[in-house]
Amino acid sequence: MAELPPTTSVRRWLVTTNHKDIGILYTITALFFLLFGGVLALLIRVQLWDPANQVLSGLAYNEAVTAHGLIMVFWFLSPFAFGFANYFVPLQIGADDLAFPRLNALSYWMYLFSGILLGISFFQGGTLDAGWTMYAPLNVPMYTPSIGSTGAVLALFMFVVGVTASTVNFLTSIHHSRAEGMGLMDMPMFTWSILATVWMMLFAFAALLAVGLILASDRVLGSVYFSATEGGSLLWGHLFWFFGHPEVYIVFFPALGVMLELFQTFSGRRLVGRKWVIISICLISVQSFLVWMHHMFLTTINLEIKTLMMATTIGISLPFDLLVFALIYTLIKGRIQFTTPFLFAFGALLLFILGGITGVFLGAIVLDYEFRGTYWVVAHFHYVMFGGATALFGGAYYWFPKMTGKDVRRVPRKGPLRRLLHQLQHGVLLDVPRVGDPAACLRVQPGVHDHPPGRDRGCVHPRVQLLHHVLQLREVLRLRARRRGQPVGLLADGRVGGLLAPTA
Amino acid sequence: MIDSLILQQGADWRTQAEVFDEIFFVFLALGTAIGIIVVAYTLWNAYKYRDGGENGGKDEDFDAPVVGELPTGQGGPKAKKLFLSFGLSAIVVISLVVYAYGLLLYVEEGPGSGSEIEMEGDGDNLEVLVDGFQFGWDYTYANGHTETNEMIVPADTRIDIAVTSSDVWHNFGASELRFKADSIPGETAYTWFSVSSDELEETEDGERAEFIVECFELCGSGHSQMDGTITVMPQDEFEEWYDDTERDDDGVEEWEDAFGEGGE
Numbered sequence: 059m060a061e062l063p064p065t066t067s068v069r070r071w072l073v074t075t076n077h078k079d080i081g082i083l084y085t086i087t088a089l090f091f092l093l094f095g096g097v098l099a100l101l102i103r104v105q106l107w108d109p110a111n112q113v114l115s116g117l118a119y120n121e122a123v124t125a126h127g128l129i130m131v132f133w134f135l136s137p138f139a140f141g142f143a144n145y146f147v148p149l150q151i152g153a154d155d156l157a158f159p160r161l162n163a164l165s166y167w168m169y170l171f172s173g174i175l176l177g178i179s180f181f182q183g184g185t186l187d188a189g190w191t192m193y194a195p196l197n198v199p200m201y202t203p204s205i206g207s208t209g210a211v212l213a214l215f216m217f218v219v220g221v222t223a224s225t226v227n228f229l230t231s232i233h234h235s236r237a238e239g240m241g242l243m244d245m246p247m248f249t250w251s252i253l254a255t256v257w258m259m260l261f262a263f264a265a266l267l268a269v270g271l272i273l274a275s276d277r278v279l280g281s282v283y284f285s286a287t288e289g290g291s292l293l294w295g296h297l298f299w300f301f302g303h304p305e306v307y308i309v310f311f312p313a314l315g316v317m318l319e320l321f322q323t324f325s326g327r328r329l330v331g332r333k334w335v336i337i338s339i340c341l342i343s344v345q346s347f348l349v350w351m352h353h354m355f356l357t358t359i360n361l362e363i364k365t366l367m368m369a370t371t372i373g374i375s376l377p378f379d380l381l382v383f384a385l386i387y388t389l390i391k392g393r394i395q396f397t398t399p400f401l402f403a404f405g406a407l408l409l410f411i412l413g414g415i416t417g418v419f420l421g422a423i424v425l426d427y428e429f430r431g432t433y434w435v436v437a438h439f440h441y442v443m444f445g446g447a448t449a450l451f452g453g454a455y456y457w458f459p460k461m462t463g464k465d466v467r468r469v470p471r472k473g474p475l476r477r478l479l480h481q482l483q484h485g486v487l488l489d490v491p492r493v494g495d496p497a498a499c500l501r502v503q504p505g506v507h508d509h510p511p512g513r514d515r516g517c518v519h520p521r522v523q524l525l526h527h528v529l530q531l532r533e534v535l536r537l538r539a540r541r542r543g544q545p546v547g548l549l550a551d552g553r554v555g556g557l558l559a560p561t562a
Numbered sequence: 563m564i565d566s567l568i569l570q571q572g573a574d575w576r577t578q579a580e581v582f583d584e585i586f587f588v589f590l591a592l593g594t595a596i597g598i599i600v601v602a603y604t605l606w607n608a609y610k611y612r613d614g615g616e617n618g619g620k621d622e623d624f625d626a627p628v629v630g631e632l633p634t635g636q637g638g639p640k641a642k643k644l645f646l647s648f649g650l651s652a653i654v655v656i657s658l659v660v661y662a663y664g665l666l667l668y669v670e671e672g673p674g675s676g677s678e679i680e681m682e683g684d685g686d687n688l689e690v691l692v693d694g695f696q697f698g699w700d701y702t703y704a705n706g707h708t709e710t711n712e713m714i715v716p717a718d719t720r721i722d723i724a725v726t727s728s729d730v731w732h733n734f735g736a737s738e739l740r741f742k743a744d745s746i747p748g749e750t751a752y753t754w755f756s757v758s759s760d761e762l763e764e765t766e767d768g769e770r771a772e773f774i775v776e777c778f779e780l781c782g783s784g785h786s787q788m789d790g791t792i793t794v795m796p797q798d799e800f801e802e803w804y805d806d807t808e809r810d811d812d813g814v815e816e817w818e819d820a821f822g823e824g825g826e
Contacts, residue, residue, distance in 0.1 A: 116783035123780070189780035195747065196730040196781060201696075244632050287748040291731050322633075325611070326626035331644045332635025356733070356744040358751045361670055365663070372659045379651040380644065386604050387640045387647075393624065395613045404608065411600055415593045418655060422589065422662035424669050428582050428740050431733055431778030 075159035080166050081145030082461060087170055088138035095129035098122045120187035125176070127190025131309060132217055133173050135446060139312030140224065142453050143252045145461060147228065150249045152237025157230040161223050168220030172213045179209030186210035194284035194294035198276050208277045215270040221263050228256040243336065247329065250336055251315025254343045255308050261347065262304035269297045295357060299350040306442065307346050313446035314381065316453035317403045321385050324400035325392030335384045338377035345374040355426050364423060371421045378414060382407070402452025406445045413441030575673040577756055579740040585662050592658065672754040673720060688715060691820045692725045694732035694745035697784030699775065703804070706813025711790040716800035717759040724820035725751045733778035736792055742778060750820050757794040770795055
């Protein structure tokens with residue numbers, strides 16, 4: 059790194075190919091998109107505050123819903139996790155850098171520019187308003203004519219190209235650049251989770267790249283793949299969900315890796331059934347490609363296929379059960395330190411249990427029929443995604459000293475219980491009310507922005523939900539360095555082991 | 563096809579709502595119980611083995627990993643516990659789904675075949691074609707007559723619907739009746755529902771029951787307002803209404819595309 063300008067110069071950050079620098083760039087950029095997506099969520103809540111108000115028009119509401127989904131999944135969660143992956147995977151496998159440092163820099167810049175392109179699309183006559191699943195043929199110019207819609211599709215396309223480059227980079231690095239003598243089974247759990255993630259990305263994003271290409275051709279060149287009456291919609295549905303289901307695990311696995319690391323570090327115990335945890339992770343990665351039609355139970359597919367998809371769906375929940383039990387049993391007979399990172403990881407586990415239980419309901423096809431398009435699905439999805447985000451924030455607190463050389467600013471006078479409740483409040487309270495009264499939830503849909511007076515608008519008043527969003531925002535802003543904190547040197551040898559010695 | 567509508571709803575004839583409510587109750591009860599047990603167990607152990615507590619790290623084989631060592635796992639009694647819990651959870655989840663699957667077969671098939679009510683084949687059902695558009699619903703009957711946004715059906719009758727779309731992807735659903743069907747251009751989805759005359763008697767005027775229909779798939783700017791109604795009336799009144807409707811050949815053609823000539 060001697061040839062790079064100092065970290066205080068702007069030029070350094072523009073020309074760097076160092077994995078640590080790029081990791082930091084990813085993390086900061088992702089936090090910006092978290093705020094972006096969070097502001098859109100606030101807008102949605104403000105509109106829902108009172109069904110009579112017109113803060114957002116019908117179209118603007120749909121734009122906010124669409125962009126919130128796309129930004130949180132694509133431009134926040136994964137890149138936030140890959141900020142840590144960039145920084146720590148080479149350290150955990152004892153490599154000097156990723157296999158292709160320049161390609162890594164290219165991936166980051168494509169990610170940033172695709173995000174900017176998405177931001178610009180709001181000012182090109184409105185961004186895409188077809189929902190985050192972008193179902194055909196609503197996604198073709200006949201129904202979404204704005205230039206911004208095309209802009210959003212191109213932004214997504216550019217993002218996918220960047221992601222694919224990054225996937226290849228991580229795959230090569232983990233398989234090829236490990237320290238001598240380090241077998242796959244010797245890798246720390248965070249690196250294992252990233253390895254499974256990039257393998258899924260290799261195949262899943264290929265499907266998204268394919269739909270992206272076809273859609274871009276429909277929107278720019280005027281082809282009619284997705285507007286074709288015969289099969290256009292289903293072509294999109296199948297390709298999108300073939301990508302979409304593995305994507306859930308692509309987003310969640312890095313967070314799981316963080317949880318696995320933090321549970322071991324702060325309980326002082328080694329992972330229970332480590333080999334089986336790794337086998338579960340591999341199984342899930344393969345199975346994730348065999349369940350996509352459970353997102354399409356109502357799309358005229360026949361009973362045989364539905365039965366098969368139901369079986370594979372239940373099948374994929376089993377390795378997850380094992381992962382959850384492994385995390386819980388690791389704590390037993392340990393010496394648990396309720397530090398901030400651990401509280402986040404622990405809260406993430408509780409959220410994930412809730413997400414798992416609500417998910418089993420959706421595996422029963424009869425229930426799934428009725429839950430289609432309601433807040434039950436939205437809540438289930440948010441429990442899992444929010445659980446992931448919570449674990450990643452635990453990672454941020456955990457690795458902050460290593461990445462900045464500064465201590466995390468501590469909040470005094472707060473006991474562990476209060477802090478745990480504080481974190482859970484953001485995740486649980488936000489979503490529990492949504493499923494609290496199932497009858498009401500069945501009638502309420504996420505896409506509806508102006509429920510007529512007298513009809514149910516939700517199980518909890520939107521004003522309460524709005525308040526929780528503000529509290530969440532505060533949590534994000536809390537991650538600050540203590541300026542005069544003692545520089546801390548951690549991960550002593552920097553070569554192997556994901557363990558951060560807990561400081562007393 | 564309407565002539566033979568005079569029939570009684572059989573005792574074993576269950577609506578989709580009843581099936582849903584049964585499965586939902588079973589799942590909710592078990593899900594809540596398991597959730598409480600797992601979370602309580604986790605919280606209790608996290609508290610019990612807290613650092614500085616009576617039990618935290620007092621185990622004689624406590625030996626924390628140190629920085630720099632190759633990561634390994636932990637076996638012993640905990641691993642046995644892990645497989646026991648895994649096995650139990652697998653049994654619960656699989657039996658839940660097998661149970662729910664049995665009822666799925668009923669929902670897919672619908673009452674009629676294999677049920678004891680007197681029906682002479684599917685011809686006794688009322689068959690209605692539902693066509694979604696931005697932003698509303700068209701209902702076409704066997705004689706080709708088309709109603710917009712209000713579906714009129716008789717009580718105590720199995721209503722078979724075929725759902726399609728003339729523009730984008732919608733989803734046709736009535737939450738209170740607990741049925742939904744995707745409305746996809748170029749595809750036809752089939753489902754059924756029924757309302758017993760008991761429900762009609764419970765309404766204010768004792769004659770008409772109304773159910774709200776909504777679109778459940780984001781379909782454009784008017785998605786929020788894409789509502790409709792299902793109006794259920796006694797069979798004789800329905801017949802009267804139906805006899806007054808006019809035959810429309812284009813409608814018949816569309817209807818036959820979905821249900822075959824003269825119904826299945």
